[in-house]
Amino acid sequence: MAEKYFKYVILGGGVAAGYAAREFAKLGVNPGELAIISKEAVAPYERPALSKGYLFPQGAARLPGFHVCVGSGGERLLPEWYTEKGIELILSTEIVKADLPSKSLISAAGTTFKYDTLIIATGSTVIKLSDFGVQGSDANNIFYLREIDDADKLVEAIQAKKGGKAVIVGGGYIGLELGAALRINDLDVTMVYPEPWCMPRLFTSGIAAFYEGYYENKGIKIIKGTVAVGFDANSNGDVTAVKLKDGRVLDADIVVVGVGGRPLTTLFKGQIEEEKGGIKTDAFFKTSVPGVYAVGDMATFPLKLYNELRRVEHVDHARKSAEQAVKAIKANEGVGSVEEYDYLPYFYSRAFDLSWQFYGDNVGDTVLFGDNNPSSEKPKFGSYWVKDGKVVGAFLESGTPDENKAIAHVAKVQPAVQSLDQLASEGITFASKI
Ligand code: FDA
Numbered sequence: 051m052a053e054k055y056f057k058y059v060i061l062g063g064g065v066a067a068g069y070a071a072r073e074f075a076k077l078g079v080n081p082g083e084l085a086i087i088s089k090e091a092v093a094p095y096e097r098p099a100l101s102k103g104y105l106f107p108q109g110a111a112r113l114p115g116f117h118v119c120v121g122s123g124g125e126r127l128l129p130e131w132y133t134e135k136g137i138e139l140i141l142s143t144e145i146v147k148a149d150l151p152s153k154s155l156i157s158a159a160g161t162t163f164k165y166d167t168l169i170i171a172t173g174s175t176v177i178k179l180s181d182f183g184v185q186g187s188d189a190n191n192i193f194y195l196r197e198i199d200d201a202d203k204l205v206e207a208i209q210a211k212k213g214g215k216a217v218i219v220g221g222g223y224i225g226l227e228l229g230a231a232l233r234i235n236d237l238d239v240t241m242v243y244p245e246p247w248c249m250p251r252l253f254t255s256g257i258a259a260f261y262e263g264y265y266e267n268k269g270i271k272i273i274k275g276t277v278a279v280g281f282d283a284n285s286n287g288d289v290t291a292v293k294l295k296d297g298r299v300l301d302a303d304i305v306v307v308g309v310g311g312r313p314l315t316t317l318f319k320g321q322i323e324e325e326k327g328g329i330k331t332d333a334f335f336k337t338s339v340p341g342v343y344a345v346g347d348m349a350t351f352p353l354k355l356y357n358e359l360r361r362v363e364h365v366d367h368a369r370k371s372a373e374q375a376v377k378a379i380k381a382n383e384g385v386g387s388v389e390e391y392d393y394l395p396y397f398y399s400r401a402f403d404l405s406w407q408f409y410g411d412n413v414g415d416t417v418l419f420g421d422n423n424p425s426s427e428k429p430k431f432g433s434y435w436v437k438d439g440k441v442v443g444a445f446l447e448s449g450t451p452d453e454n455k456a457i458a459h460v461a462k463v464q465p466a467v468q469s470l471d472q473l474a475s476e477g478i479t480f481a482s483k484i
């Protein structure tokens with residue numbers, strides 16, 4: 051069986067892998083020292099594009115347009131970039147076994163990859179309805195979205211089912227972004243989710259009321275408080291209907307499911323310390339196994355600001371954790387220096403002509419400010435989260451770049467506040483003057 055050795059191996063070829071490669075190149079890596087092993091067939095790209103520009107009916111984003119690191123305003127790393135740097139991109143290669151004590155990874159094709167230092171960047175996978183035994187969930191035209199292959203299949207179906215009916219299962223990030231994308235493609239969209247309002251992981255009822263109203267104004271139907279319990283299919287195996295727990299049956303030509311992600315840690319079970327569903331790391335993304343780092347979606351790391359171990363499934367952290375791990379690896383070799391990771395959580399989303407940003411922690415009391423009437427011509431509103439008399443989190447829809455900077459600053463410095471009424475009346479002005 052073939053065996054290959056690299057000084058550094060990055061397992062996974064997603065966002066974190068791409069940003070790690072750029073950092074290696076910045077700090078110095080000799081040709082042949084670094085390999086990225088990915089089951090995807092393409093070089094690292096900005097995954098967020100898949101649920102947004104990739105699905106536009108006109109002028110859709112396509113590779114090579116959104117390879118990393120364009121999402122953060124950086125250089126676009128085309129496959130040639132890796133070749134020039136002597137970084138080996140080992141694509142379409144799934145690792146099926148990891149043996150950390152012998153520092154080896156084994157691919158589905160039987161190749162053994164040996165390394166001195168490993169960065170685990172396998173990200174998340176989708177939770178499937180079949181995981182809960184939902185009847186008929188293997189019918190055709192039921193889609194999940196994680197990788198570019200999934201997006202390609204969805205685009206094909208969107209084109210084939212023009213004017214048809216789409217049901218979105220789930221009211222989180224995927225649900226909201228895909229609901230909008232399918233509506234823009236002229237499908238008749240119904241969204242279904244179990245909670246009393248969308249995106250309950252982050253949104254307050256006041257924030258959610260705006261998005262639900264806005265979506266309804268766009269013609270999207272929203273069904274809350276129930277779940278999909280089964281699917282009907284025709285004789286070709288194509289989905290025709292979604293059966294809900296409350297007894298309703300929705301016609302469907304396309305179904306998109308977004309019911310959460312799960313970090314891909316299975317290869318390492320029993321070999322490495324885990325915490326909160328991810329691989330536990332220190333502030334340099336070092337795991338419990340010497341020479342092994344974990345970054346991105348699957349790392350559970352110390353979030354210094356809140357003195358707590360957390361896992362974050364968002365792109366900004368994937369980028370920054372990857373850079374931090376590489377800085378730590380190189381600092382260990384005497385190249386450059388590294389400080390403890392001090393992360394300020396940052397999440398964002400875009401759908402229709404809306405765009406929001408959130409910074410900090412969504413705990414404590416909340417206050418809503420601004421115009422959150424979904425029928426307004428230019429709605430603009432936000433929310434603060436206040437804990438122990440301090441502002442700890444801030445959300446803003448349709449902010450300017452300066453305003454977004456201001457809410458990030460507020461979440462970082464956590465200013466004291468007299469009363470929630472003050473925040474409600476001052477709104478974004480409060481953040482802008484801090
Ligand atoms: P990522 O998932 O990017 O990469 C993991 C890589 O590992 C993949 O290439 C995978 O194939 C590979 N892999 C896994 N197991 C393997 C194995 N055994 N062998 C070989 N390769 C393996 N966030 C945000 O802040 N704003 C946004 O707008 C969005 N939008 C968004 C849209 C969509 C459709 C998704 C799915 C996700 C987002 N996100 C987001 C979340 C964000 O994209 C996510 O947090 C990062 O991609 C995480 O980066 P990682 O590198 O950790 O995983």
Ligand code: NAD
Nearest residue numbers: 219220221222223224225243277308309310311363398399
């Ligand atoms: P999510 O956790 O955001 O949302 C899951 C949603 O699934 C819940 O809010 C709930 O409404 C719903 N749900 C749960 N069980 C259900 C059931 N049995 N039936 C129907 N609905 C059910 O997860 P997601 O939207 O699937 O996103 C997957 C991953 O992709 C996450 O890591 C997310 O952070 C990432 N992502 C992020 C962005 C962004 O940051 N803008 C965009 C897209 C995807």
